[in-house]
Amino acid sequence: MISKLQYKYLLFSIVLCISILGGAQNNRKEKQIIKAVDNYTASAIDLIKESVNINSGTMNFEGVKNVGRLFQKKLDKLGFKTVLTDGEEFGRAGHLMATRTGKKGPKILMIGHLDTVFELDSSFQEYSMLNDSIMKGPGVADMKGGNVIIILAMQALKEAGLLDEMSIEIVMTGDEEKSGTPLALSKKAFIDAAKRADIALGFENGDNNPKTIVVSRRGSTDWQLKVTGNSAHSSQVFTEATGVGAIYETSRILNAFYEQLAKEKDLTFNPGFIIGGTTLQPHEDGTGGHAFGKTNVVSQQTIVRGDLRAVSLEQLQKAKSTMQNIVSNNYPKTKAELTFSSGGYPPLTRTEGNLTLLGYYNTVSQDLGFGSVTAVNPRNAGAADISFTSAYVDMAIDGMGLTGGGGDHTINEKGDLNTVATQAKITAVLLYRLVNSKF
Structure with missing residues:
Protein backbone atom coordinates (compact mmCIF):
# COMPACT_ATOMS: atom_id res chain seq x y z
CA MET A 1 0.00 0.00 0.00
CA ILE A 2 1.17 3.53 -0.77
CA SER A 3 0.37 6.52 1.37
CA LYS A 4 -1.82 9.40 0.17
CA LEU A 5 1.28 11.59 -0.02
CA GLN A 6 3.09 9.00 -2.14
CA TYR A 7 0.01 8.73 -4.37
CA LYS A 8 -0.03 12.48 -4.89
CA TYR A 9 3.64 12.47 -5.87
CA LEU A 10 3.05 9.55 -8.25
CA LEU A 11 0.07 11.28 -9.86
CA PHE A 12 2.07 14.50 -10.22
CA SER A 13 4.94 12.58 -11.83
CA ILE A 14 2.59 10.91 -14.35
CA VAL A 15 1.01 14.25 -15.32
CA LEU A 16 4.46 15.85 -15.60
CA CYS A 17 5.71 13.03 -17.84
CA ILE A 18 2.67 13.27 -20.08
CA SER A 19 3.16 17.02 -20.30
CA ILE A 20 6.86 16.67 -21.11
CA LEU A 21 6.20 13.97 -23.70
CA GLY A 22 3.44 16.05 -25.29
CA GLY A 23 5.66 19.12 -25.30
CA ALA A 24 8.49 17.15 -26.83
CA GLN A 25 6.16 15.82 -29.52
CA ASN A 26 4.96 19.34 -30.30
CA ASN A 27 8.53 20.58 -30.34
CA ARG A 28 9.55 17.79 -32.76
CA LYS A 29 6.75 18.73 -35.15
CA GLU A 30 7.66 22.37 -35.03
CA LYS A 31 11.31 21.55 -35.62
CA GLN A 32 10.28 19.53 -38.65
CA ILE A 33 8.35 22.56 -39.94
CA ILE A 34 11.33 24.86 -39.44
CA LYS A 35 13.69 22.45 -41.18
CA ALA A 36 11.32 22.05 -44.11
CA VAL A 37 11.04 25.82 -44.58
CA ASP A 38 14.82 26.06 -44.65
CA ASN A 39 14.99 23.25 -47.22
CA TYR A 40 12.52 24.97 -49.57
CA THR A 41 13.53 28.62 -49.12
CA ALA A 42 15.96 28.74 -52.05
CA SER A 43 13.36 27.38 -54.47
CA ALA A 44 10.79 29.80 -52.99
CA ILE A 45 13.06 32.75 -53.78
CA ASP A 46 13.47 31.43 -57.32
CA LEU A 47 9.67 31.34 -57.56
CA ILE A 48 9.46 34.97 -56.46
CA LYS A 49 11.96 35.94 -59.15
CA GLU A 50 10.05 34.01 -61.81
CA SER A 51 6.68 35.49 -60.86
CA VAL A 52 8.01 39.06 -60.58
CA ASN A 53 9.34 38.84 -64.14
CA ILE A 54 5.85 38.00 -65.44
CA ASN A 55 3.98 41.26 -65.96
CA SER A 56 0.64 40.99 -64.19
CA GLY A 57 -0.68 44.52 -64.18
CA THR A 58 -4.37 44.29 -63.38
CA MET A 59 -5.46 45.04 -66.94
CA ASN A 60 -2.96 42.59 -68.48
CA PHE A 61 -5.37 39.69 -68.17
CA GLU A 62 -3.12 37.09 -69.77
CA GLY A 63 -0.24 38.09 -67.50
CA VAL A 64 -2.43 37.80 -64.39
CA LYS A 65 -3.57 34.36 -65.56
CA ASN A 66 0.02 33.28 -66.22
CA VAL A 67 1.02 34.15 -62.65
CA GLY A 68 -2.07 32.28 -61.47
CA ARG A 69 -1.07 29.22 -63.49
CA LEU A 70 2.45 29.36 -62.06
CA PHE A 71 1.18 29.27 -58.46
CA GLN A 72 -1.58 26.81 -59.36
CA LYS A 73 0.99 24.19 -60.40
CA LYS A 74 2.72 24.47 -57.03
CA LEU A 75 -0.53 24.10 -55.11
CA ASP A 76 -1.67 21.18 -57.27
CA LYS A 77 1.50 19.30 -56.27
CA LEU A 78 0.61 19.89 -52.62
CA GLY A 79 -2.76 18.20 -53.04
CA PHE A 80 -4.95 21.29 -53.26
CA LYS A 81 -8.00 21.29 -55.48
CA THR A 82 -7.44 24.38 -57.62
CA VAL A 83 -9.34 26.44 -60.16
CA LEU A 84 -8.68 29.65 -62.07
CA THR A 85 -12.00 31.44 -62.23
CA ASP A 86 -13.21 33.50 -65.19
CA GLY A 87 -13.48 37.24 -64.47
CA GLU A 88 -15.21 38.22 -67.69
CA GLU A 89 -18.48 39.16 -65.99
CA PHE A 90 -16.70 41.82 -63.90
CA GLY A 91 -14.13 42.85 -66.50
CA ARG A 92 -11.00 41.30 -65.00
CA ALA A 93 -8.79 38.21 -65.33
CA GLY A 94 -10.35 36.16 -62.51
CA HIS A 95 -8.99 34.55 -59.35
CA LEU A 96 -6.98 31.52 -58.23
CA MET A 97 -8.88 29.39 -55.70
CA ALA A 98 -7.29 26.42 -53.90
CA THR A 99 -8.81 24.19 -51.21
CA ARG A 100 -7.89 21.31 -48.92
CA THR A 101 -10.33 19.78 -46.45
CA GLY A 102 -9.17 18.24 -43.19
CA LYS A 103 -10.90 16.98 -40.09
CA LYS A 104 -9.26 19.08 -37.39
CA GLY A 105 -9.33 22.64 -36.16
CA PRO A 106 -10.76 25.84 -37.58
CA LYS A 107 -11.27 26.57 -41.28
CA ILE A 108 -8.50 28.87 -42.47
CA LEU A 109 -8.70 31.37 -45.34
CA MET A 110 -5.33 32.54 -46.72
CA ILE A 111 -5.39 35.64 -48.91
CA GLY A 112 -3.14 36.84 -51.71
CA HIS A 113 -3.48 38.61 -55.05
CA LEU A 114 -1.97 37.99 -58.46
CA ASP A 115 -2.09 41.47 -59.97
CA THR A 116 0.21 44.49 -59.58
CA VAL A 117 -0.08 48.20 -60.38
CA PHE A 118 2.60 47.91 -63.10
CA GLU A 119 0.93 47.53 -66.49
CA LEU A 120 2.59 46.57 -69.78
CA ASP A 121 3.46 50.20 -70.53
CA SER A 122 5.42 50.57 -67.26
CA SER A 123 9.19 50.92 -67.41
CA PHE A 124 9.42 48.61 -64.38
CA GLY A 145 6.42 37.60 -52.21
CA GLY A 146 3.41 37.09 -49.96
CA ASN A 147 1.89 34.56 -52.36
CA VAL A 148 5.12 32.56 -52.31
CA ILE A 149 5.24 32.67 -48.50
CA ILE A 150 1.81 31.00 -48.49
CA ILE A 151 3.10 28.27 -50.79
CA LEU A 152 6.32 27.84 -48.78
CA ALA A 153 4.35 27.43 -45.54
CA MET A 154 2.15 24.81 -47.22
CA GLN A 155 5.24 22.93 -48.47
CA ALA A 156 6.66 22.88 -44.95
CA LEU A 157 3.43 21.58 -43.42
CA LYS A 158 3.20 18.91 -46.13
CA GLU A 159 6.81 17.85 -45.50
CA ALA A 160 6.10 17.59 -41.76
CA GLY A 161 3.05 15.40 -42.41
CA LEU A 162 0.62 17.97 -41.03
CA LEU A 163 -1.16 19.42 -44.05
CA ASP A 164 -3.65 16.59 -44.55
CA GLU A 165 -5.42 17.32 -41.26
CA MET A 166 -6.01 21.01 -42.05
CA SER A 167 -8.96 22.73 -43.74
CA ILE A 168 -7.40 25.53 -45.77
CA GLU A 169 -8.75 27.67 -48.58
CA ILE A 170 -6.36 29.92 -50.50
CA VAL A 171 -7.72 32.79 -52.59
CA MET A 172 -5.41 34.87 -54.77
CA THR A 173 -7.53 37.53 -56.44
CA GLY A 174 -6.78 38.96 -59.86
CA ASP A 175 -8.04 42.49 -59.28
CA GLU A 176 -6.95 43.71 -55.86
CA GLU A 177 -5.13 46.74 -57.23
CA LYS A 178 -8.00 47.79 -59.53
CA SER A 179 -11.24 46.05 -58.66
CA GLY A 180 -13.59 44.90 -61.36
CA THR A 181 -17.16 46.11 -61.61
CA PRO A 182 -19.69 45.49 -60.35
CA LEU A 183 -17.88 44.98 -57.05
CA ALA A 184 -20.52 42.50 -55.92
CA LEU A 185 -19.39 40.14 -58.71
CA SER A 186 -15.69 40.99 -58.45
CA LYS A 187 -15.57 40.00 -54.77
CA LYS A 188 -18.28 37.30 -54.75
CA ALA A 189 -15.98 34.25 -54.84
CA PHE A 190 -13.78 35.84 -52.20
CA ILE A 191 -16.69 36.72 -49.89
CA ASP A 192 -18.15 33.22 -50.31
CA ALA A 193 -14.79 31.83 -49.15
CA ALA A 194 -14.86 34.18 -46.14
CA LYS A 195 -18.32 32.88 -45.21
CA ARG A 196 -16.90 29.34 -45.10
CA ALA A 197 -13.92 30.34 -42.93
CA ASP A 198 -13.34 30.85 -39.22
CA ILE A 199 -9.99 32.64 -39.49
CA ALA A 200 -8.57 34.88 -42.25
CA LEU A 201 -4.85 35.43 -42.80
CA GLY A 202 -3.69 38.10 -45.26
CA PHE A 203 -0.26 38.12 -46.86
CA GLU A 204 0.03 41.73 -47.98
CA ASN A 205 3.19 43.45 -46.75
CA GLY A 206 1.54 45.70 -44.15
CA ASP A 207 3.68 48.73 -43.35
CA ASN A 208 6.91 46.98 -44.45
CA ASN A 209 7.95 46.25 -40.88
CA PRO A 210 8.29 42.57 -39.85
CA LYS A 211 7.67 43.65 -36.24
CA THR A 212 4.09 44.66 -36.97
CA ALA A 232 -25.77 86.70 -62.34
CA HIS A 233 -23.53 89.71 -62.76
CA SER A 234 -20.94 89.79 -60.00
CA SER A 235 -22.28 93.15 -58.81
CA GLN A 236 -25.40 91.29 -57.59
CA VAL A 237 -23.60 88.72 -55.43
CA PHE A 238 -24.97 88.54 -51.83
CA THR A 239 -28.28 90.13 -52.84
CA GLU A 240 -31.52 88.45 -51.89
CA ALA A 241 -32.29 87.55 -55.50
CA THR A 242 -28.84 86.18 -56.42
CA GLY A 243 -27.40 84.75 -53.23
CA VAL A 244 -23.75 83.75 -52.95
CA GLY A 245 -23.16 81.42 -55.90
CA ALA A 246 -21.93 77.84 -56.11
CA ILE A 247 -18.26 78.39 -55.26
CA TYR A 248 -18.96 80.17 -51.96
CA GLU A 249 -21.35 77.39 -50.95
CA THR A 250 -18.78 74.75 -51.89
CA SER A 251 -16.14 76.54 -49.83
CA ARG A 252 -18.48 76.60 -46.84
CA ILE A 253 -19.13 72.87 -47.11
CA LEU A 254 -15.50 71.83 -47.46
CA ASN A 255 -14.44 74.09 -44.60
CA ALA A 256 -17.18 72.63 -42.39
CA PHE A 257 -16.02 69.10 -43.26
CA TYR A 258 -12.58 70.07 -42.01
CA GLU A 259 -13.79 71.82 -38.85
CA GLN A 260 -16.14 69.04 -37.76
CA LEU A 261 -14.26 65.90 -38.81
CA ALA A 262 -10.52 66.60 -39.13
CA LYS A 263 -9.79 65.68 -35.51
CA GLU A 264 -11.60 62.34 -35.70
CA LYS A 265 -8.96 59.66 -35.03
CA ASP A 266 -8.06 57.52 -38.05
CA LEU A 267 -10.65 59.23 -40.28
CA THR A 268 -9.65 61.03 -43.47
CA PHE A 269 -11.67 62.71 -46.19
CA ASN A 270 -9.85 64.14 -49.15
CA PRO A 271 -11.29 66.32 -51.94
CA GLY A 272 -9.23 65.11 -54.88
CA PHE A 273 -10.35 67.71 -57.40
CA ILE A 274 -12.77 70.61 -57.76
CA ILE A 275 -14.10 72.42 -60.83
CA GLY A 276 -16.47 75.38 -60.75
CA GLY A 277 -17.79 78.28 -62.80
CA THR A 278 -20.60 79.14 -65.14
CA THR A 279 -20.51 75.90 -67.15
CA LEU A 280 -18.73 72.60 -66.52
CA GLN A 281 -17.51 69.71 -68.66
CA PRO A 282 -16.56 66.91 -66.25
CA HIS A 283 -14.63 63.90 -67.57
CA GLU A 284 -16.70 60.75 -67.83
CA ASP A 285 -14.16 58.74 -65.83
CA GLY A 286 -14.47 61.07 -62.83
CA THR A 287 -10.86 62.24 -62.90
CA GLY A 288 -11.44 65.97 -63.47
CA GLY A 289 -12.84 68.16 -66.21
CA HIS A 290 -13.03 71.70 -67.56
CA ALA A 291 -14.81 74.78 -66.27
CA PHE A 292 -15.72 78.08 -67.88
CA GLY A 293 -16.30 81.23 -65.89
CA LYS A 294 -15.60 84.93 -65.75
CA THR A 295 -14.49 87.14 -62.90
CA ASN A 296 -17.60 89.28 -63.25
CA VAL A 297 -20.10 86.40 -63.21
CA VAL A 298 -21.44 84.67 -60.09
CA SER A 299 -20.59 80.96 -60.29
CA GLN A 300 -23.43 78.64 -61.17
CA GLN A 301 -21.97 75.14 -60.71
CA THR A 302 -19.24 73.21 -58.92
CA ILE A 303 -18.28 69.55 -58.72
CA VAL A 304 -15.95 68.09 -56.10
CA ARG A 305 -14.85 64.45 -55.97
CA GLY A 306 -12.95 62.82 -53.14
CA ASP A 307 -12.56 59.78 -50.93
CA LEU A 308 -13.46 58.92 -47.35
CA ARG A 309 -11.49 56.45 -45.22
CA ALA A 310 -12.69 55.09 -41.88
CA VAL A 311 -11.43 52.43 -39.51
CA SER A 312 -14.84 50.91 -38.70
CA LEU A 313 -18.34 50.74 -40.17
CA GLU A 314 -19.61 52.76 -37.20
CA GLN A 315 -17.08 55.52 -37.85
CA LEU A 316 -17.89 55.48 -41.56
CA GLN A 317 -21.63 55.88 -41.02
CA LYS A 318 -21.12 58.63 -38.45
CA ALA A 319 -18.88 60.56 -40.86
CA LYS A 320 -21.36 60.19 -43.72
CA SER A 321 -24.17 61.49 -41.51
CA THR A 322 -22.11 64.49 -40.39
CA MET A 323 -21.19 65.33 -43.98
CA GLN A 324 -24.81 65.11 -45.14
CA ASN A 325 -25.95 67.42 -42.34
CA ILE A 326 -23.34 69.98 -43.38
CA VAL A 327 -24.40 69.78 -47.02
CA SER A 328 -28.08 70.30 -46.19
CA ASN A 329 -27.56 73.66 -44.41
CA ASN A 330 -27.15 75.76 -47.56
CA TYR A 331 -26.15 79.38 -48.09
CA PRO A 332 -28.87 81.60 -49.69
CA THR A 339 -23.51 61.19 -52.95
CA PHE A 340 -21.34 58.24 -51.92
CA SER A 341 -20.28 55.41 -54.21
CA SER A 342 -21.99 52.07 -53.72
CA GLY A 343 -18.67 50.25 -54.10
CA GLY A 344 -15.43 50.80 -52.26
CA TYR A 345 -13.62 48.72 -49.66
CA PRO A 346 -15.16 48.18 -46.22
CA PRO A 347 -13.03 48.67 -43.11
CA LEU A 348 -11.33 45.74 -41.41
CA THR A 349 -12.64 46.53 -37.97
CA ARG A 350 -10.36 46.06 -34.95
CA THR A 351 -12.02 43.30 -32.92
CA GLU A 352 -11.19 41.24 -29.86
CA GLY A 353 -10.85 38.23 -32.13
CA ASN A 354 -8.28 39.99 -34.30
CA LEU A 355 -6.32 41.06 -31.23
CA THR A 356 -6.41 37.50 -29.88
CA LEU A 357 -5.04 36.22 -33.20
CA LEU A 358 -2.30 38.86 -33.07
CA GLY A 359 -1.46 37.53 -29.60
CA TYR A 360 -1.11 34.00 -31.00
CA TYR A 361 1.09 35.29 -33.85
CA ASN A 362 3.23 37.23 -31.37
CA THR A 363 3.67 34.13 -29.19
CA VAL A 364 4.83 32.06 -32.15
CA SER A 365 7.23 34.78 -33.29
CA GLN A 366 8.79 35.02 -29.85
CA ASP A 367 8.94 31.25 -29.39
CA LEU A 368 10.82 30.94 -32.68
CA GLY A 369 13.28 33.63 -31.64
CA PHE A 370 12.06 36.36 -34.02
CA GLY A 371 10.98 38.83 -31.34
CA SER A 372 7.70 40.48 -30.44
CA VAL A 373 5.13 41.76 -32.94
CA THR A 374 2.68 44.60 -32.39
CA ALA A 375 -0.32 46.05 -34.24
CA VAL A 376 0.13 48.42 -37.17
CA ASN A 377 -1.28 51.92 -36.88
CA PRO A 378 -4.29 51.73 -39.26
CA ARG A 379 -3.21 55.06 -40.76
CA ASN A 380 -0.26 53.11 -42.21
CA ALA A 381 -2.34 50.32 -43.74
CA GLY A 382 -4.44 51.00 -46.81
CA ALA A 383 -7.49 49.13 -48.05
CA ALA A 384 -7.04 45.47 -49.00
CA ASP A 385 -9.07 42.38 -49.88
CA ILE A 386 -9.02 41.04 -46.31
CA SER A 387 -11.41 43.83 -45.32
CA PHE A 388 -14.21 41.96 -47.12
CA THR A 389 -13.88 39.16 -44.53
CA SER A 390 -14.59 41.44 -41.57
CA ALA A 391 -18.30 40.63 -41.36
CA TYR A 392 -17.84 36.86 -41.60
CA VAL A 393 -14.76 35.51 -39.77
CA ASP A 394 -14.08 35.31 -36.05
CA MET A 395 -10.44 36.40 -36.37
CA ALA A 396 -8.40 38.17 -39.05
CA ILE A 397 -4.91 39.60 -39.38
CA ASP A 398 -2.94 40.89 -42.37
CA GLY A 399 0.62 41.96 -43.17
CA MET A 400 2.06 38.43 -43.01
CA GLY A 401 3.83 38.68 -46.36
CA LEU A 402 7.31 39.60 -47.58
CA THR A 403 8.39 42.82 -45.92
CA GLY A 404 11.34 45.03 -44.98
CA GLY A 405 11.52 46.90 -48.28
CA GLY A 406 9.39 49.86 -49.24
CA GLY A 407 8.49 51.90 -52.29
CA ASP A 408 5.23 50.07 -52.94
CA HIS A 409 3.39 51.09 -56.13
CA THR A 410 6.50 52.86 -57.41
CA ILE A 411 9.45 51.85 -59.57
CA ASN A 412 11.42 51.59 -56.32
CA GLU A 413 9.36 48.74 -54.84
CA LYS A 414 11.62 46.47 -52.78
CA GLY A 415 11.48 43.50 -50.45
CA ASP A 416 13.91 41.86 -48.04
CA LEU A 417 14.29 38.20 -49.06
CA ASN A 418 15.52 37.36 -45.54
CA THR A 419 11.90 37.73 -44.39
CA VAL A 420 10.65 34.96 -46.71
CA ALA A 421 11.76 32.13 -44.43
CA THR A 422 10.92 34.03 -41.25
CA GLN A 423 7.35 34.76 -42.29
CA ALA A 424 6.81 31.24 -43.62
CA LYS A 425 8.03 29.68 -40.38
CA ILE A 426 5.73 31.82 -38.24
CA THR A 427 2.82 31.11 -40.59
CA ALA A 428 3.30 27.35 -40.65
CA VAL A 429 3.79 27.00 -36.88
CA LEU A 430 0.82 29.31 -36.26
CA LEU A 431 -1.38 27.07 -38.43
CA TYR A 432 -0.11 23.93 -36.69
CA ARG A 433 -0.94 25.35 -33.28
CA LEU A 434 -4.32 26.74 -34.35
CA VAL A 435 -5.42 23.44 -35.87
CA ASN A 436 -4.21 21.43 -32.88
CA SER A 437 -5.46 23.84 -30.18
CA LYS A 438 -1.97 24.55 -28.88
CA PHE A 439 -2.76 28.08 -27.63
Missing part, protein backbone atom coordinates in the same frame (compact mmCIF):
# COMPACT_ATOMS: atom_id res chain seq x y z
CA GLN A 125 9.18 45.02 -65.65
CA GLU A 126 11.92 42.84 -64.09
CA TYR A 127 13.61 42.24 -60.77
CA SER A 128 17.14 43.25 -59.84
CA MET A 129 19.16 42.52 -56.71
CA LEU A 130 20.39 45.61 -54.86
CA ASN A 131 22.51 43.40 -52.61
CA ASP A 132 22.44 39.77 -51.47
CA SER A 133 19.01 40.10 -49.85
CA ILE A 134 17.15 43.20 -51.10
CA MET A 135 15.21 42.58 -54.29
CA LYS A 136 13.80 45.45 -56.34
CA GLY A 137 11.00 44.47 -58.68
CA PRO A 138 7.38 45.03 -59.74
CA GLY A 139 5.13 43.38 -57.18
CA VAL A 140 7.93 41.78 -55.16
CA ALA A 141 6.33 42.97 -51.91
CA ASP A 142 2.81 43.78 -53.12
CA MET A 143 2.40 40.94 -53.28
CA LYS A 144 4.09 38.13 -55.15
CA ILE A 213 0.86 42.94 -38.02
CA VAL A 214 -2.35 44.49 -39.30
CA VAL A 215 -5.40 43.98 -37.08
CA SER A 216 -7.45 46.78 -38.64
CA ARG A 217 -7.53 48.50 -42.01
CA ARG A 218 -9.37 51.60 -43.02
CA GLY A 219 -12.06 51.17 -45.63
CA SER A 220 -12.33 53.49 -48.60
CA THR A 221 -15.31 54.93 -50.45
CA ASP A 222 -15.65 57.76 -52.97
CA TRP A 223 -17.92 60.78 -52.69
CA GLN A 224 -19.15 63.47 -55.05
CA LEU A 225 -20.45 66.93 -54.18
CA LYS A 226 -22.51 68.90 -56.69
CA VAL A 227 -23.47 72.49 -55.91
CA THR A 228 -25.61 74.91 -57.90
CA GLY A 229 -26.28 78.62 -57.49
CA ASN A 230 -27.86 81.50 -59.38
CA SER A 231 -25.75 82.89 -62.20
CA LYS A 333 -30.02 80.63 -53.21
CA THR A 334 -27.80 77.53 -53.44
CA LYS A 335 -28.43 73.81 -53.48
CA ALA A 336 -26.00 71.01 -52.76
CA GLU A 337 -26.09 67.24 -53.22
CA LEU A 338 -23.60 64.77 -51.69
